[in-house]
Amino acid sequence: MSATSPQVAQRLRRIQRALGVTADGMLGPETLTALEARLELAASRKTISLKCSRKSVELILAFEIGSRAQYERLYAHPTWPGGESGVTIGIGYDLGYTSRTQFEADWDPYLEKPDRAALAAVQGVKGAAAEQLAHGLRHIDIPLAAAEPVFYASTLPRFAKSTRDTFPGVEKLPLDAQGALLSLVFNRGTSLAGERRAEMRAIRDELANGRASLARIAELVEAMRRLWPDARGLRDRRVREAELVRGARRRYSAGERVDL
Numbered sequence: 664m665s666a667t668s669p670q671v672a673q674r675l676r677r678i679q680r681a682l683g684v685t686a687d688g689m690l691g692p693e694t695l696t697a698l699e700a701r702l703e704l705a706a707s708r709k710t711i712s713l714k715c716s717r718k719s720v721e722l723i724l725a726f727e728i729g730s731r732a733q734y735e736r737l738y739a740h741p742t743w744p745g746g747e748s749g750v751t752i753g754i755g756y757d758l759g760y761t762s763r764t765q766f767e768a769d770w771d772p773y774l775e776k777p778d779r780a781a782l783a784a785v786q787g788v789k790g791a792a793a794e795q796l797a798h799g800l801r802h803i804d805i806p807l808a809a810a811e812p813v814f815y816a817s818t819l820p821r822f823a824k825s826t827r828d829t830f831p832g833v834e835k836l837p838l839d840a841q842g843a844l845l846s847l848v849f850n851r852g853t854s855l856a857g858e859r860r861a862e863m864r865a866i867r868d869e870l871a872n873g874r875a876s877l878a879r880i881a882e883l884v885e886a887m888r889r890l891w892p893d894a895r896g897l898r899d900r901r902v903r904e905a906e907l908v909r910g911a912r913r914r915y916s917a918g919e920r921v922d923l
Contacts, residue, residue: 670804671739674773678808681772690808698808702815711922712823713834719842719907720819720921723849726900727755734807741782741800749793750785750800753810755849756818758782759789769817773809822849823923829853829863832870837911838920840877843904845923847884850900862887881908 672688679686682697728734734754741750749759758766763783770779781803785796826841826848827833833844844866855864862883869875869883885905891897 668804671806674804674806675808677775678773678806690806694808698812702812712820712827713841713845713923714838715823715842715845715921715923716838716907716915717919717921719839719846722842722903722907723819723846724754724814726846726850726896726903731807734810738810739805739807741797741803741805743794743797745794747789749787749789750782750797752782752803752805754814754818756810756813758786759793760852761786765817765821769813770809773813774803774805778803819845820923825853829855830867830870832873832875836870836875836877836880837913838915839907839911839913840880842921843884843907843911844880846900846904846907850897859890877908877911881905884908 675690675694676686676688679688679694679697682694682701684693684697728738738754741752743749744751744757747759749757751757751759756769763786766783766786767779770782774782781800785793785800788796823845826845829848830844833841836844847863851863854860855867866880866883869879882905884901887901888898
């Protein structure tokens with residue numbers, strides 16, 4: 664992918680300066696190599712919460728942004744996904760549920776100070792109020808070259824820890840199943856309270872007995888479709904997650920594991 668607008672090129676040059684590569688505003692091999700090295704270094708320094716499959720991580724990406732082209736078309740500027748979400752940037756980075764300290768640590772290398780200040784001002788705001796605020800932030804550009812390192816090095820590891828805290832014992836499941844439950848928490852959060860979270864509580868209890876059945880977990884994930892009778896995307900996501908769980912006891916090829 665190459666930068667085609669002055670705004671994207673400006674963001675890329677800032678990222679490239681932070682990476683110590685040629686600041687030409689183009690996403691070429693040198694920049695990609697530096698990003699990969701940064702991600703590998705971050706992974707080597709953190710505590711691993713989950714060991715997921717690459718397939719499951721790609722599923723999360725597919726549901727969050729679709730494709731690279733779709734990201735540039737729909738998500739390169741702040742959005743409001745709906746419901747109780749806050750203003751969301753990058754790849755599923757919800758400012759309604761992220762602290763100021765975390766936001767600054769994650770985005771300082773990638774966004775100019777005025778843009779960070781504007782985004783920080785909407786932190787903690789959720790629901791309809793966030794929808795109104797998102798419209799006033801559409802001038803902020805967040806290229807995929809900035810969104811990806813934040814997603815892999817910060818967002819996913821945080822949600823991996825939340826998944827393990829929500830579902831103790833998840834780390835003992837096969838890679839696909841760990842990733843499927845990560846996808847579930849990434850989408851629905853960690854709350855287990857109320858009737859709408861009945862299936863999530865049942866998954867927690869299934870894992871707690873020490874003899875978790877993948878078939879039962881998949882059945883519970885798929886049963887959540889009842890919550891969104893008219894939301895095809897969410898219903899499809901639950902089906903795809905359930906399929907991952909059901910087929911999780913398979914042979915994994917070398918390099919397919921993603922540590923989070």
